[in-house]
Amino acid sequence: MSALGAVRGGVNRVLRPFGVQVVRGHSDDPAIQPYVSARRTRAAARRAGVSVEDYLDRWSAAPGATAETVDALLRLADLGEHVERVCEIGAGSGRYAARVIAATHPDTYEIYETAEDWLPHLRSLPNMVEQPTDGHTLSATATESVDLVHAHKLFVYIPLVVTLGYLDEMARVVRPGGAVAFDVVNENCLDDAMTKNWVSSGATIYGMISRTWLLDRMAQRGMSLLGSHFIPLSGGQTELLVFRRV
């Protein structure tokens, strides 16, 4: 094994419980965080005899976590009869996208994704539009154009400043009456068990964001909280927050 391969293997052992891996050819922009290899994940899912979505459900969270997240999101967002346009940041394997599309049948499902090896898989989703992704903005999406903009397990591990930029972008692109949804690690998630797990496994990858500060910031941008839901994540949990653009 090459020296680079050995380093990558060591880093990946540390990152393994958190659902990410360093892959060859990854960007050196600190905003763009690595994700599991599409090829290896597909192979592992095949060996386990389950779909990629179910494999990731079990591996990085808990069986059923994806379905539970989407159900809670759509119940809280209450998008109405006709959904024209949905936008997702960091769709990864498309496990949320597939369920949101099946439930809402949007005319267009925009995806911003930095992991190029997952794009062929994502392209097979109905009405999917792959947007040029710079890792910071939703620059290809028009202002006030989407019914729902969402992201999952993204704002738990990208730098805070990048999350803040994306939150401003989400507030920009959502139409009045539309919904914004994402999960974060906040003070409601960090109980003793979770912090012990973080410390013992050296989970330097995660970042926490203050809930009250975040809600104030969203309110300043016209976002009112509709509700929230706790989602399992290996070694702990995140809080899914769903907002309505007033």
Ligand SMILES: C[S@@+](CC[C@H](N)C(=O)[O-])C[C@H]1O[C@@H](n2cnc3c(N)ncnc32)[C@H](O)[C@@H]1O
């Ligand atoms: C931890 S994964 C979660 C994937 C998927 N949302 C899920 O929960 O299964 C984060 C995803 O965001 C992508 N990503 C990382 N940094 C990004 C950035 N700056 N902008 C957009 N996507 C990013 C990764 O490639 C990966 O697909």
